[in-house]
Amino acid sequence: xxxxxxxxxxxxxxxCDIAIVGSGAAGITLARHLLAAKREVCLIESGGLDFETTTxxxxxxxxxxxxxxxxxxxxxxxxxxxxxxxxxxxxxxEAIDFARRDWVTASGWPLCIEExxxxxxxxxxxxxxxxxxxxxxxxxxxxxxxxxxxxxxxIRRLWRFDEVKERFGIARCSDxxxxxxxRILLHANVVRIRAADNAAxxxxxxxxxxxxxxxxxxARTYVLASGGIENARLMLAxxxxxxxxxxxxxxxxxRYFMExxxxxxxxxxxxxxxxxxxxxxxxxxxxxIPVAPVLLPAESLxxxxxxxxxxxxxxxxxxxxxxxxxxxxxYNELKHELAPTRTRRRLWHLYRxxxxxxxxxVRQPVERYRFERGLTRVNVLVRAEQAPNPASRVTLGxxxxxxxxxxxxxxxxxxxxxxxxxxxxxxxxxxxxxxxxIGGLQPAAWLADGGTDWPVDATVGNHPIGGYHHMGxxxxxxxxxxxxxxxxxxxHGYANLYIAGSSVFxxxxxxxxxxxxxxxxHRLGDHLLxxxx
Numbered sequence: 323x324x325x326x327x328x329x330x331x332x333x334x335x336x337x338c339d340i341a342i343v344g345s346g347a348a349g350i351t352l353a354r355h356l357l358a359a360k361r362e363v364c365l366i367e368s369g370g371l372d373f374e375t376t377t378x379x380x381x382x383x384x385x386x387x388x389x390x391x392x393x394x395x396x397x398x399x400x401x402x403x404x405x406x407x408x409x410x411x412x413x414x415x416e417a418i419d420f421a422r423r424d425w426v427t428a429s430g431w432p433l434c435i436e437e438x439x440x441x442x443x444x445x446x447x448x449x450x451x452x453x454x455x456x457x458x459x460x461x462x463x464x465x466x467x468x469x470x471x472x473x474x475x476x477i478r479r480l481w482r483f484d485e486v487k488e489r490f491g492i493a494r495c496s497d498x499x500x501x502x503x504x505r506i507l508l509h510a511n512v513v514r515i516r517a518a519d520n521a522a523x524x525x526x527x528x529x530x531x532x533x534x535x536x537x538x539x540x541a542r543t544y545v546l547a548s549g550g551i552e553n554a555r556l557m558l559a560x561x562x563x564x565x566x567x568x569x570x571x572x573x574x575x576x577r578y579f580m581e582x583x584x585x586x587x588x589x590x591x592x593x594x595x596x597x598x599x600x601x602x603x604x605x606x607x608x609x610x611i612p613v614a615p616v617l618l619p620a621e622s623l624x625x626x627x628x629x630x631x632x633x634x635x636x637x638x639x640x641x642x643x644x645x646x647x648x649x650x651x652x653y654n655e656l657k658h659e660l661a662p663t664r665t666r667r668r669l670w671h672l673y674r675x676x677x678x679x680x681x682x683x684v685r686q687p688v689e690r691y692r693f694e695r696g697l698t699r700v701n702v703l704v705r706a707e708q709a710p711n712p713a714s715r716v717t718l719g720x721x722x723x724x725x726x727x728x729x730x731x732x733x734x735x736x737x738x739x740x741x742x743x744x745x746x747x748x749x750x751x752x753x754x755x756x757x758x759x760i761g762g763l764q765p766a767a768w769l770a771d772g773g774t775d776w777p778v779d780a781t782v783g784n785h786p787i788g789g790y791h792h793m794g795x796x797x798x799x800x801x802x803x804x805x806x807x808x809x810x811x812x813x814h815g816y817a818n819l820y821i822a823g824s825s826v827f828x829x830x831x832x833x834x835x836x837x838x839x840x841x842x843x844h845r846l847g848d849h850l851l852x853x854x855x
Contacts (some may be wrong), residue, residue, distance in 0.1 A: 324499065327510040327531040329338040336855030338505065340850065341541035343512050343556070348823040349547035350478035350490045350498070352450065355847030357501050361854070364505045364539060365696065366529065367400035371492050371809040373663045376532055380511065380723045381552075386582050387714070389778045389787060390581075395803045396790055397549050401508065402491040403789070404549075405836070407662055408780040410484035412451060413833035414442055414461045418621050418631060422827075425628035426739070428578065428710040431828040438841050446839035449484040451703065452609035461509050463565050463615040474624050475750045481631075481834070483604070483612040487671050491851045500707020509533070513727050515544070515560040515819070517604045524568075532727050533628040543850060544636040547843075548554040548577065550825040551726055552555055555730040557796070557806075569796075569813040572803045576716040578794035580708045580830040583776050584785055585644070586635065586766050588702040594723060594761025596693050596702035599636045600686060602838075615704075617830060627750075629743040630707040633832040634751065635716060636691050638698040642781045650784075666745075702751065702763070703782060704744050705789065709737045716795050736774045764777065792837050793827040810849045811842065822846055 330336075339362035342349045352533035353363050369377045382394035390396075398404045415435060421431030439458075446455035454460035463478035488494060498504050507529070514528040527539040537622050548552045554576040558567040567575055590598075604614040617634040624631060660666050662665070683729075692698045708714075744764070751761035768777050780786050799805025802814035807826050813819040824835040831838075 323504070324506050324508060326508045327537060328527060328533045328603050330535055330537055332535050332537075334535075336364065336505075336507070336537060336539045336840050338539070339410055339854070340364070340543045340545065341539050342367060342545045342547055342822075343527070344403065344547035344548065344549065344552070344823075345401050345490075345506065345643075346547065346823070347405050347490050349497065349545075349717075349838050350402070351445075351843040352545060352547065352822050352847050353504060354498055355844055356850065357498060357503055358849050360503060361851070362503045364541065365505060366507045366510045366539065367399075368399050368509070368511045369401065369752075370508050371401050373398065373400055373581045373661055373854065375661060376724070377509070378661075380727070382723070382724065383551075383719050383729040384851075385734070386731055387735045388481045388649055388776065390732060390734050391519070391787060391790065393732060396792070401506070402495075405490045406488045406667060408836070409488070409674075410486070410489075411834045412446075412449060412482045412484060412837040413479065413616075415831045415833050416618075416621075416631060419594050419831035420636070421581045423624075425625075426630065426713070426829070428804065430827050431798055433798075436844065440845040441841035442837065444844045445837050448840055449489065449837070450486065450611075451482045451484065452607060452611040454607070454609060454638075455482055455611070460466050462611075462785040463808065473620075473756060475620055477618050478615050480607075480615060482607070483493055483614070484681045485612060488667070498684050507539075507737065509538075511725055511727075512539055512556055513559075513725055514562070515556060517560065517563040517816075518696055519563065520565050522815060523817050526728050532724060543820065543854060544634045544694055544714045545822055545846070546796075546823040549823060550734065550795045551716050551730050553621070553720065553821055553823065553825045555728070558716075558718050559728050560722065568731060569816060569819070571815065572804075574804065574806050576795050577712045577714070578710045578797050579714045579716055580710065580791075580793040580827070581734065581737065581788035581828065582791050582834075583708060583740065583788050583834070585704050585706070585744070586779055587704040587769070587775060588699055588751070588763045588765050589746050590700040590702075590755070590763055592696060595636070596638075596690060598760055598834075599638055599700045599792040601687075602636045605680065614674075619743075619750075623750065625804075627746045628739070629746050630739060632704055632706040632707060632743050632747060635703050637701050637703050637704070637783070638693060638699045639746055639781065642779060646780055650781075650842070657844055674795070692827065699842045702748065704747070705832060706744060708739055708828060710794065710797070711735055711737050714794075721822065734790060736772055736776050738772070741769065741772075741774060741776065776801065789834065791824065793824045793830045793835060796821045796825040798826045798828045811846045820846060
């Protein structure tokens with residue numbers, strides 16, 4: 323059932339078995355898992371059922387490091403979370419992503435991909451990604467191709483696309499909304515996590531509405547599922563017992579913020595590579611699920627050259643010097659400049675549906691026409707893994723929001739290995755393309771500069787900086803000196819505080835995080851059921 327904190331009396335006390343903070347993909351998936359076992363859950367959401375400017379303003383905060391999107395726009399405070407404007411792109415991590423890599427500082431999860439395999443199957447079923455998506459083989463691109471790019475240097479994997487609009491929005495959650503064991507508390511902003519005096523358990527959550535109502539939620543078990551920035555902010559701001567904040571005895575909370583930085587890595591010689599571009603475009607799998615291939619460095623290349631697991635795709639684009647096209651400017655206006663209310667989200671969905679229809683029917687002949695007349699060239703775009711960097715972090719800013727909470731401040735920092743990875747991949751791909759007779763590859767000028775600078779180029783795509791993927795900040799580790807949660811997502815030192823979502827990622831892989839977020843939520847659900855039976 324829905325409750326609204328604004329309708330409660332001031333000072334109310336709300337009790338439940340398990341309290342989950344955040345109703346995005348992680349929170350809703352975990353709630354579903356627990357409700358199936360008849361556990362009592364309170365799902366605490368900052369926003370309401372549609373976008374509200376005043377609530378969204380609570381997410382604002384300064385960017386102190388590398389250029390990044392405004393924080394106020396990078397996560398939605400609404401039931402369903404940011405998945406209400408999600409593109410549905412899914413991918414599975416590789417085994418090497420979980421492994422300790424000697425050349426990647428602070429790498430190595432305290433669990434392996436085999437332990438996550440059954441939960442990946444659950445996550446794929448949640449998103450209706452096709453029966454074959456339940457196995458590792460379902461993510462291989464093993465279709466016949468005239469381009470033998472699967473060599474000792476590269477492998478092909480697939481993105482799968484969830485095409486259900488607003489998968490975790492209210493219209494798709496009737497199964498839990500009417501559940502007798504679930505209370506969904508809207509307009510409830512957690513302003514403090516109450517730690518016991520011994521800093522070993524959590525004894526409550528202080529919540530507040532913008533209308534002035536304050537209350538306390540008490541539970542046996544607490545789970546933070548508010549995203550990579552907000553999870554860290556809540557823990558750092560709850561510093562009345564532990565001076566550095568909840569679970570921060572080793573100064574790890576907020577550190578290791580990671581993204582998937584985007585950029586133009588190279589461009590093919592004029593007039594070459596059209597068939598290569600076409601081979602890597604979206605198509606339908608045997609199950610009818612849309613898929614798109616992506617090129618990754620083989621494990622041997624990663625180990626041999628000391629690089630990360632980043633992804634290359636191919637895109638036909640006009641000269642970057644011409645700036646954004648009218649269509650791109652309109653898209654940016656629709657998605658990024660206008661408030662994502664229900665009506666405006668529908669307009670965005672209609673626009674995307676129109677694009678998909680065009681891609682299925684007339685895109686290739688139109689793109690061939692433009693390509694053959696020299697209006698576009700084949701560009702190599704990178705969606706990069708970022709190495710863990712303790713200096714890349716979320717801290718508390720100097721200003722406060724409308725609820726007197728310190729605002730989050732993001733100091734996003736890249737490392738030399740991030741850029742080195744792209745340069746190595748371009749050099750090796752150039753060899754492959756020359757050998758295949760496809761054409762020469764011109765590396766992007768920024769790759770020759772060395773250092774950590776990563777340019778922001780608005781013409782790269784709809785997300786020119788990164789994927790809006792907030793990872794790290796409450797990372798998983800076997801040792802509390804090097805992370806925030808253990809292998810079961812429990813905060814080190816706290817018996818009843820857990821974290822769900824991509825903030826627990828130890829490393830970020832090349833893959834979009836949502837599928838792994840869901841898999842980890844299911845795994846956490848099983849652990850909580852075992853712990854609390």
